[in-house]
Amino acid sequence: MPVFISVGLCVAFNASAADSGEIKASRLRELSLEELMDIQVTSVSKTEESLSSAAAAISVVTNEDIRRSGATTIPEALRFVPGMHVARRNSNTWAVSSRGFSSISSEKLLVLTDTRSIYTPLYSGVFWDVQDYLLQDVDRIEVIGGPGAALWGSNAVNGVINISTKKAQDTQGVYTEGVVGTEEQSAGVRYGGETPGGISYRVFAKHFDRDGSYAPDRVSEDDWRMTHIGFRSDWDASAADGWTVQGDAYRATVGQLAPSISIIGRVGAQGQLESELSGGNVLGRWRHTISDSSDLQLRAYYDRTHRDDPSYRDDLQTVDVDFQHRLAPTPQQELIWGLNYRRTDNDNVGKGIFNLNPHASVDNVVSGFVQDQIALTDPLRLTLGTKLEYNDFSGFEFQPSVRLGWQLSSRQLLWTAVSRAARVPTRLERDIAIDITNPAGNPVGRLLGNDDFDSEELLAYEAGYRWQGLDRLALDLTAYHNVYTGLASLEIEAPFIAADGRTVIPVVNRNLNDGTADGAALLATFVVQKSWRVIGSYSYVNISIDRGGQDQNRGRFIEGSTPRHQFGLRSLFDIAPGWQLDLQLRHHTAIRKIPDIVTGEGIEAYTEMDLRGAWRMTRDVEFSIVGQNLLHDHHTEFGSVQARGQIERSVYGKITWGF
Amino acid sequence: MLLCCLMNAVIVEAAGPPVAPEYQVKAAFLFQFSRFVQWPAESFSSADAPLVICVLGANPFGSALQEIAAGEVVQAHPLSVERHDRVEDVADCHIVFVSGRDENATRQALGYLSGRRVLTVSDSSDFAGRGGIIGLVTVDGKVRVQVNRSSADAAQLRISAKLLRLADQVG
Numbered sequence: 001m002p003v004f005i006s007v008g009l010c011v012a013f014n015a016s017a018a019d020s021g022e023i024k025a026s027r028l029r030e031l032s033l034e035e036l037m038d039i040q041v042t043s044v045s046k047t048e049e050s051l052s053s054a055a056a057a058i059s060v061v062t063n064e065d066i067r068r069s070g071a072t073t074i075p076e077a078l079r080f081v082p083g084m085h086v087a088r089r090n091s092n093t094w095a096v097s098s099r100g101f102s103s104i105s106s107e108k109l110l111v112l113t114d115t116r117s118i119y120t121p122l123y124s125g126v127f128w129d130v131q132d133y134l135l136q137d138v139d140r141i142e143v144i145g146g147p148g149a150a151l152w153g154s155n156a157v158n159g160v161i162n163i164s165t166k167k168a169q170d171t172q173g174v175y176t177e178g179v180v181g182t183e184e185q186s187a188g189v190r191y192g193g194e195t196p197g198g199i200s201y202r203v204f205a206k207h208f209d210r211d212g213s214y215a216p217d218r219v220s221e222d223d224w225r226m227t228h229i230g231f232r233s234d235w236d237a238s239a240a241d242g243w244t245v246q247g248d249a250y251r252a253t254v255g256q257l258a259p260s261i262s263i264i265g266r267v268g269a270q271g272q273l274e275s276e277l278s279g280g281n282v283l284g285r286w287r288h289t290i291s292d293s294s295d296l297q298l299r300a301y302y303d304r305t306h307r308d309d310p311s312y313r314d315d316l317q318t319v320d321v322d323f324q325h326r327l328a329p330t331p332q333q334e335l336i337w338g339l340n341y342r343r344t345d346n347d348n349v350g351k352g353i354f355n356l357n358p359h360a361s362v363d364n365v366v367s368g369f370v371q372d373q374i375a376l377t378d379p380l381r382l383t384l385g386t387k388l389e390y391n392d393f394s395g396f397e398f399q400p401s402v403r404l405g406w407q408l409s410s411r412q413l414l415w416t417a418v419s420r421a422a423r424v425p426t427r428l429e430r431d432i433a434i435d436i437t438n439p440a441g442n443p444v445g446r447l448l449g450n451d452d453f454d455s456e457e458l459l460a461y462e463a464g465y466r467w468q469g470l471d472r473l474a475l476d477l478t479a480y481h482n483v484y485t486g487l488a489s490l491e492i493e494a495p496f497i498a499a500d501g502r503t504v505i506p507v508v509n510r511n512l513n514d515g516t517a518d519g520a521a522l523l524a525t526f527v528v529q530k531s532w533r534v535i536g537s538y539s540y541v542n543i544s545i546d547r548g549g550q551d552q553n554r555g556r557f558i559e560g561s562t563p564r565h566q567f568g569l570r571s572l573f574d575i576a577p578g579w580q581l582d583l584q585l586r587h588h589t590a591i592r593k594i595p596d597i598v599t600g601e602g603i604e605a606y607t608e609m610d611l612r613g614a615w616r617m618t619r620d621v622e623f624s625i626v627g628q629n630l631l632h633d634h635h636t637e638f639g640s641v642q643a644r645g646q647i648e649r650s651v652y653g654k655i656t657w658g659f
Numbered sequence: 660m661l662l663c664c665l666m667n668a669v670i671v672e673a674a675g676p677p678v679a680p681e682y683q684v685k686a687a688f689l690f691q692f693s694r695f696v697q698w699p700a701e702s703f704s705s706a707d708a709p710l711v712i713c714v715l716g717a718n719p720f721g722s723a724l725q726e727i728a729a730g731e732v733v734q735a736h737p738l739s740v741e742r743h744d745r746v747e748d749v750a751d752c753h754i755v756f757v758s759g760r761d762e763n764a765t766r767q768a769l770g771y772l773s774g775r776r777v778l779t780v781s782d783s784s785d786f787a788g789r790g791g792i793i794g795l796v797t798v799d800g801k802v803r804v805q806v807n808r809s810s811a812d813a814a815q816l817r818i819s820a821k822l823l824r825l826a827d828q829v830g
Contacts, residue, residue, distance in 0.1 A: 028679065028687040029727045033695070033825050036687055037801060039679050063800065169759075169784060170797055194784050198762050239717035239761045 055383065055405035055415025057083060057145035057464055057478040059523065063166075066135050068572055068582045070612045070626035072184060072208075072652075074141070074163065075128050079586060080568045082521035082537045083145040083478065084159070087591075088647050089639035090213040091183075091222040092129040092254050095561075098145055098159030099480065100517045100541045102562040102591075104639065108157035108423050108456075110148065114165055114246065115322070116283055116301050121344050121363065122314060124155055124426045129254050130277050130305070132228045134188045134204050136175055136656070139166040145521065146480055147401065147421035147460045151336075151369060151385060157421040157458050158482075165246075168192060168200035168234040173659050181626075181652025184210040201233035213645025214634040218257050220273040222645055226252035242287040249280035258642040261311040261354040263436050268353055269310035279305035293328035312354045317345040337370040346427060350434075357433040357449070363392040379407040393425045394455045411468040419462075422455035429453050429488065429509050436507065443495060443503035453509045459483045476523040486511030487558075489549035512549035515558070518542050531574035539566040560593025560602060578616040580624075585609045594640055606635050620659045627651045684802055685795055686723040689756060689780060692793065693733045697817040698753055702776050703736060710736035713752035716764025718742050746771045759783040774813050787829045792816065794829070805829045 031039075059081045071077035075094040079086045085102050087095045097106040105125035111118050119126045141163050148156035172192040179186040186208035194200045205228070212223040230248025237243060254275045259268040283301035290296065300321045307314040324338035347360040371385030386400035401419035408414055430449040437445040464478040489512035498504045519541035526534045541562055545555030567587040575581050591603040609631050614624035627650070629635065634646035693710055703710075710733055714720065728738040741752065746767040749755045755772060757764040759782040769790050772779050779786075780793045787794035787807040792814060794805035804822070807830035811818050 028683055029690055029731070031687060033688075033691050033804075033822065036684060036691065037803065037825065039684050039801065170800075172784070198784075200784065236760050236762065238763070239758070 055381075055403040055413075055417055055464065056148070057462065057480075057521065059083075059143045059145070059476075061141040061143070063136070063139055066138060066141075068580065068612060068614075069570075069584060070582070070610050070624075070628060072135070072179065072186070073128070074131050074133065077135070077141060078143065078161070080535070080537055080570060080584065081143045082476070082523045082568075083519070083539050084143065085539070085562050085566065085588075087588075087638035088213075089637065089643060090215070090257055090645035091210055092224045093639070093643075094128050095638045096126070096128065096161075097562065098143070098161075099482065099519055100543045100562045101158060101558055102638070104643075107426060108155065108458075109159050109161065110152050110156040111161045111163075112152075113163045114283060115162075115285075115299060116281060116303060117318070117320065117342075119155060120305075120314075120316060121346060121427055122316070122348060123428050124423070127277075127305075127307070129224065130226070130250060130252055130279060132206065132208070132226055132250060132252075133163070133165070134177075134190055134206050136177065136188075136658075137166050137171050137190060137202070137204065139164045139170070145478060146417075146462050146482075147399075147419040147458060151371060151387070155423060157423045157456075165232060167244075168202050168232050171202045171232075172200065175656070175658035177654065177656040179208075179652050179654045181650055182211070183628075183648060183650035184208060184652060197235075199233055199235040201231060203229075203231045205229045212255060213257075214648050215257050215645035218645070220255065220257055220271065222255045222257045224252065224254040226250055226277075240289045244285040244287075245283070247280065247282035250278065252277040256310070256643075257645050258640075259311050260309055261350075261434075262642070263353050263434065265437070266353055266435075266439075269351065273310045275310065276308040277306065279303070290327075293334070294326060296323070296325045298323050310351065312348055312350045314348045315346070319343045332375045334373045335370070336372075338368065340367045340369075341365070348427070353434060355433050356427060356431040358431065361427060361431065363427075365389060365391040381405040381407070391424055393430060394422070397422045397424065397455060413466045414464075416463040417460075419458075419460050421458045421460065423458070424455050425453050425509075443505050445492075445505045445507060448506045448508050450508045453488070454486060454511050456487050456511065457485045459485075472527045474525045477520070478522075479520040480518070482517040482519075484513075484515045484517070487513035487515060487545065487554075489513045489547065489551040489554055491549050491551060510549055512551070513545050513547055513555055515543060515545035515555070517544075533570075533572045535568075535570040535572070537566075537568040537570075540564065557593045561591060563588040563591055563605070565589045580612070580614040582612040582614075583609065588637075591638065594638070601641075603636050603638065606637070607631060608635065620657055622656045624654045624656075625651065626654065680723075681797070681802075682719045682721065683723045683727075685756075685782065686720050686727045688795060688802065688804070689724065689754060690727050690731065690738070692778060692780065692822070693738060693754060695819040695822040696754075696778050697819070698778075699776060699815045702753060707735050707737070709739040710734070710754075711752045712738060712740050712754045713749040713756070714740075714742045715746060715749050715755055715757045715768055716744065716761035717758045719758045719760060750775055750777065752777060754778045754780060757781045757783065759786075773810065776814055776816065778814070778816055779810075785829075790830070793826075803827060 061077055066077045069077055075086050075096050078084055083098055085097050089104060093104055095102045095104050098109055101108055105123045107124035111126045118131060144160040148160040152160050175190045177188045188206035190202055190204035192202035207227045209225040212221040228250040232246035235243045254277060256273040259273060262268045281301055281303035285299040287297045303318040305316045320342040322340045326336045328334050342365045345362045348356045349359050367387055367389035369387040373383045376382050383403040389397045399421050401417060403417040405413060405415045432447055432449040434447045435444050436447050460480060460482045462480045467475045488509045491508055491510045493506045493508055495503050495505045522538045524536045528534060543559045545558055547555040569585045571583045573581045587607040588605060590605045593602055608629045610628045612624060612626045614622055616622045629647055629649050634648045636646050689712055725740050728740050731738045743749050755768060755777050757768045765781055765783040768779050773790055779791045781791055782795040787805040790810055792807055792810045796803050796805060804826040806826040806828055808828060809830055
């Protein structure tokens with residue numbers, strides 16, 4: 001039963017230094033060569049080991065999870081993470097949120113790719129349409145539910161998504177893939193090699209072409225295509241020094257069902273709406289090991305994105321420098337501290353309706369963090385941390401957290417945490433200036449940004465329990481009570497006379513709403529037999545907003561935009577050597593309100609199913625067929641009536657060839 | 660960015676495919692190799708002399724290798740584990756592991772130990788292709804074994820048919 005032994009083993013490894021790993025060593029020793037070759041190895045440095053009992057709601061989507069899910073995009077790969085809500089509005093936009101607050105611009109989530117932040121300061125959401133990967137080379141996606149602000153910083157309010165690609169050493173050789181399906185075609189190729197000096201590298205290229213969603217009454221279509229190239233190189237210059245340099249560039253054309261900005265009564269962009277998008281980045285990282293318990297890391301990146309949308313043109317350049325140092329001041333402590341500087345240079349020029357004033361802005365964020373993990377007694381571990389940040393939007397932000405992990409036994413961990421996190425204002429909230437009534441009229445209503453709008457704040461109380469029981473069953477349960485203060489509320493304020501002599505009625509964001517979110521998430525993994533795993537997940541959230549201003553809409557929408565219950569079931573079955581049959585089922589209860597000021601009606605509950613069959617013909621060649629959203633011809637998941645398209649049933653065939 | 664939770668991550672996914680830290684698994688491989696390789700009798704000073712597993716240069720195993728080898732007896736030889744910095748000091752070891760993170764040690768091992776009665780093992784890239792005897796390579800997160808038979812022959816080591824069948828042969 002080696003498959004289960006290693007499970008116990010990991011937990012034992014985790015338990016504490018006091019176990020000194022005897023169980024793991026003796027059990028690994030009993031495994032045969034074949035069994036050893038079947039183990040998934042994890043590269044865990046000393047840091048990760050001793051920080052293991054850091055108590056938080058963490059889920060990992062592994063490379064295998066992604067492959068067997070049939071997902072071809074990152075949002076689709078996140079669908080079964082407990083506590084998350086993923087809803088596809090149309091072919092190329094998703095609402096991806098953690099612990100409620102679902103919207104296309106979910107701004108309370110921090111998303112990183114190889115430590116590079118990919119949310120936009122424009123509205124603090126992620127443009128998922130340009131987050132493309134050769135998924136074969138994605139190592140893992142870590143999802144941390146709840147505040148991660150003490151370590152990760154602002155915007156890590158309701159969660160952190162951390163996408164890591166594989167090291168170049170692990171992607172050697174040629175790999176090619178091709179996808180042909182009813183909704184998408186794609187082709188990708190990667191080559192990995194090593195220079196004589198021991199520098200590993202890979203280069204890749206990918207192109208996809210995806211069909212639009214089902215929206216027969218619309219004049220504009222939302223089909224989209226992208227070409228993407230990139231590289232990564234890793235060099236272990238010595239036992240103590242490692243270097244990484246990576247970068248990528250893309251160009252995409254993305255269709256829209258409706259203008260991305262629209263105001264009732266004003267004419268927006270018309271005809272076939274298409275955005276031309278491009279971008280690229282380069283990142284360098286140096287890791288230096290001082291000793292088993294101490295190391296440092298210096299990382300810097302430059303990133304630029306360009307969006308030529310029918311409603312605006314947006315250019316963003318980001319420079320980010322990050323330093324971290326880990327040390328063990330005493331044997332019972334592990335201390336990590338770091339400094340970060342980020343400069344964003346954003347220029348957004350509206351076309352027609354949309355307007356930011358000023359249209360260009362350079363903003364700086366300087367932050368430092370310190371976290372100390374202390375082994376209080378053998379099974380008890382306390383983690384204290386805080387981030388102190390200064391940003392040009394809201395000034396100083398102090399984001400501390402206290403976490404306590406209690407290793408009840410080698411198979412059980414109980415943890416609890418209290419954290420404060422802040423969602424910093426966005427450029428939209430600070431700089432927007434849009435006339436929402438006839439711009440020639442007098443008086444004129446105007447949506448205005450304001451410097452007085454402050455961060456939205458969260459105080460989060462969390463607890464969790466993990467249990468590895470009976471070797472075959474693992475449970476991971478998390479519950480949280482979030483208290484929000486100063487949530488945005490759109491307020492009509494006293495009119496003033498503008499420079500042109502007209503009367504302006506300003507509509508501005510104020511921190512007038514408060515609220516609570518109560519939720520729970522459960523993940524249960526059942527190993528039926530070595531070749532068959534069944535994984536169940538359940539998420540619950542109940543949000544209640546106290547409306548402290550005139551804006552009655554916003555609170556209602558937040559309360560209603562995330563399904564109260566989500567159920568997921570996955571079955572991963574190795575039918576025979578080389579043959580896999582995987583199934584996934586999901587059920588979301590109704591979305592009661594959509595975050596759309598105009599209509600705001602809800603969306604019905606739905607159930608959907610995906611199926612995947614795969615045949616590994618030789619060690620190098622695999623064929624698979626994936627059916628997605630098989631239960632309906634098409635169904636609605638999210639979004640306002642104008643902007644949403646229904647998600648169609650689809651089938652694709654995929655061939656991968658790598659050696 | 661921060662590494663904090665990788666091990667928790669392992670817990671979360673633990674009931675999935677069997678998962679273990681990389682170098683514990685590789686330590687277990689070294690232990691298995693001691694059982695599937697036959698050294699010439701001259702390699703041992705007596706029938707119950709220890710079978711010595713050495714780590715040359717950087718030690719990525721922590722204490723895992725000692726723990727796995729502790730108390731084990733293979734072909735009447737008790738296992739012992741040593742770590743050395745100089746390649747001259749490992750010439751009498753039976754198995755020598757060099758870490759892929761230590762390119763210097765890798766080059767030394769490939770040069771100095773080639774042709775000696777030493778089973779050289781490494782996770783340096785293309786170690787077996789470069790003349791080492793056994794290379795450990797990670798493919799899709801699983802460890803695969805590469806064997807260079809001509810290097811093994813030159814070292815007068817007999818590798819069991821079972822190991823050869825499971826391994827990829829290179830060189």
